[in-house]
Amino acid sequence: MSSVTPKLLPATPSATNPPMMIGDLLEAGVRMAGDNQIVYRDKSRHSYKRFQERVHQLAHMLSAQGVKAGDVVAILDWDSHRYLECFFAIPMIGAVLHTVNVRLAPEQIHYTMEHADDVFVIVHEDFVPLLEPLADKLPLVRGYLLCQEDTAEAVDTSLPLVGEFEDLLSQQPVQYAFPSFDENAVATLFYTTGTTGNPKGVFFTHRQLVLHTMGEASAFQAPGFELLNRDKVYMPITPMFHVHAWGVPYTATLLGATQVYPGRYEPEMLVKLLVNEKVDFSHCVPTLLNMVVSADVIASKQVDLSGWKVLVGGSALTQALASKAWTLGIDTRSAYGMSETCPLLTADILPRDIAEADVETQLPWRCKAGMPMPFVKLEVVDADGQPLPHDGVSVGEVRVRAPWLTQAYYKEEARSEELWRHGWLHTGDVGSLDERGFLTISDRIKDVIKTGGEWLSSLELESYISQCPGIAEVAVIGITDDKWGERPAALAVPDDANNPPTIESVQGFLEQFVAQGKLNQWAIPSMIRFVDEIPKTSVGKLDKKRIRSEI
């Protein structure tokens, strides 16, 4: 904040200035498209008007169970209409929605539920076996509400269930008098896992989610994007526990889009819903998109997905994947964000001239992270925190400010300050901004080498070295250097262990990339060591931690 003194004028005593509440998004959606549908697998469908009634009923049910404002309510469910209702009803009564990551190990799930102080749990029958052994260690939890796909079948469990979701819901009145309260109240809480330490809780307020939604609504309706509006059909393929499915269910609701929730992600069901419900727009990680486009029925064009728009995030969309999707008529685009950022920071809304260009011109653009959303201030900074030019080549850490960034890790003071040092949220990603302000993410910062005040991507350098004749595999790390801070060092596996290339020949090979302007002279490693094997993690990734300790 600056020291200027602008004019503040008092409101007349009777005036109201409503806070930004998540409930406003639902009201707007019902007005815009009250008859549009919320679809759950091949099991149920109902209108927005009924969706609104169910949110009111859910609020009554939670209140009847003693859930109050300020309480944290956990949900473990597949993507469903119920989950969507929880997105609204729980924050709307002033409680906090804890979207439990059901893919974590049981002890991590227990850690997050205990750390979050969950007092009430909504649990799909599939996750009952997971929770049973944890229940004793969650003494704060006052009740478990079961979600069943078919209520006729009784569930045999030791969990102290209070009843079944549909059963209890159907008994409630359809009008709840939702309170209005401080827009800075916490609405959602969930956990993000890093490579080290316990999962970290991030949380978002009503104000933050409303602003994020308005930003998304503005961007997602833009020409050259046109992902969502009341005439579109939306189906997430990013779990709802993962950063509120990127916040898109809120945006889809505001705009009145038809919404399809696929439950557990099963390839056949996903394809069936994509086709039968005529889904226009989904979002997912590259791995999932790759699975879809590689599926036999899709790749062979037995099933036609042309016209389907897919926003890809989580990790970089490659040109190969974008191209493969393109040949099937699938319109892919990138977005960038993270758990700490609600998540959306940038979206790949193509400039008009690019959108009108041929596919070869478009592909690289479709793989950029995109332009910052309204209200997002995004900088790429060097090791001293100085903003770098928008030249498409200067690479540095991405840091951001926006009105929807988690203001701390829940009950983690030191890690919170580390995240927010110097008043900017540090994404831990490195990338570059081009002349048009489009961001390209190249690396995680922990894989970047800081040498002589400059950033050097180890992934990039690995890619160049791997092209050198006689080299089978390579790993690059930074090693401490008195003069330069860090210098790149390479571990390489030769094709022929008995006849490795010389260090000079590798360095000589890299000179061509220097000549082409792709690499700086100082990026050529002086230390190159030939080894028989490079340490790897259990999932086959380079184990840079071990490499560092071994070099």
Next chain:
Amino acid sequence: MSSVTPKLLPATPSATNPPMMIGDLLEAGVRMAGDNQIVYRDKSRHSYKRFQERVHQLAHMLSAQGVKAGDVVAILDWDSHRYLECFFAIPMIGAVLHTVNVRLAPEQIHYTMEHADDVFVIVHEDFVPLLEPLADKLPLVRGYLLCQEDTAEAVDTSLPLVGEFEDLLSQQPVQYAFPSFDENAVATLFYTTGTTGNPKGVFFTHRQLVLHTMGEASAFQAPGFELLNRDKVYMPITPMFHVHAWGVPYTATLLGATQVYPGRYEPEMLVKLLVNEKVDFSHCVPTLLNMVVSADVIASKQVDLSGWKVLVGGSALTQALASKAWTLGIDTRSAYGMSETCPLLTADILPRDIAEADVETQLPWRCKAGMPMPFVKLEVVDADGQPLPHDGVSVGEVRVRAPWLTQAYYKEEARSEELWRHGWLHTGDVGSLDERGFLTISDRIKDVIKTGGEWLSSLELESYISQCPGIAEVAVIGITDDKWGERPAALAVPDDANNPPTIESVQGFLEQFVAQGKLNQWAIPSMIRFVDEIPKTSVGKLDKKRIRSEI
């Protein structure tokens, strides 16, 4: 605010949570469409990037003239690129933009400028003669900045000018370090005139204008509306001093639309710009639209305006005018709001089935005020403040809550409390909501008769009585009644003064509307008086004030 206690969590000390600032809208627009144009008449055009630079230069210029945060800066100009720059630069330095209504009488202009405590004035050369006699009576004003169309010609004036807009602007650096401050700081101030008393000042904060803009951006991009985006060309035909041209210049900037400012409204110039700049979207009052569609060149289709979208507000769009526009290919729609409401409350986004129906079905829908914008709570209430059903016939006063309503009349305590009684902003308009939540405005409340706790529109009753054979003209007012509160009374001019219809025959004639369900039985006036002439105001409207005193 309710008494619930939601969860509030502290931010880590280093975290930032940026306030909503008007400057964010400009930044987003430049990112979205940096090369799109801002056009001023046939005089100038430049890119969004240059627009942004000019805003920075204007901020430097104002600072150099001693304008500080908290100061009120007045502008008297036609719609121009300069005015647009003032929309941003003045609030962005923390000062308050006072958009002076140049159509007021000089003494009213003086009243508003004195009441607003203006300290600096930006004035177009056309308004210099207007200000000259007022300057002595505005002792707070420290300087006048002249806007000239052609700087070669010197202006001979007694006003203490500090220089010419373009002259001074061009000398400034193109980068200004705009401060960040409380989003509740006042950004704009202007005056609205009623039928009685002094003009009333209304004011809007950064937060309010940003939220209003986000709401407009969401609605204006909706299918069936599609008024604004980066591929559209926008030209206001509502003056920028009139409720920030409905806030649309802010929305157009956020979305990166091409913007055309027509200067002084001259029919030839307007048509020239509409055609040459291929304007997609404008907004105006019905009178102005009627002027356009009645102009010879348009009506004769010498000039083709088909595809032009026009949002009509200020007073009701009639079906006759909508139909006339339709035959010329002009796509009209309604919106509703007022100076006190920033202004947008409702927008006429057609439901899909209506948008796909034939013109006869569409026309009445195109003349409704529309559905409430996101975040707007709008009720139609009876005389006791009880919300009326959404049945399309129950008529009551429209009252609203939204995050962008003026929180008071500036320095007018009593009138502020009257506006905001019971915590709702009272629009003074009466209307009805239909089953789909669409608002139709039927009357000003002062023209409505409150009888037996029910509302009766005098305009509607006049319309029915005027259809009675033998009646040439009629005026209906409410008269005090001990039993009913008020009862309708009619003054009627017979076709033949010597042979007026009987009171009973008029009452009998009205029975058909009762039978058709259009009128309530109690709405039939018991007092009907035949007169030679009905009192009228100087502009030919029924003078209800005099009628009331004479009946």
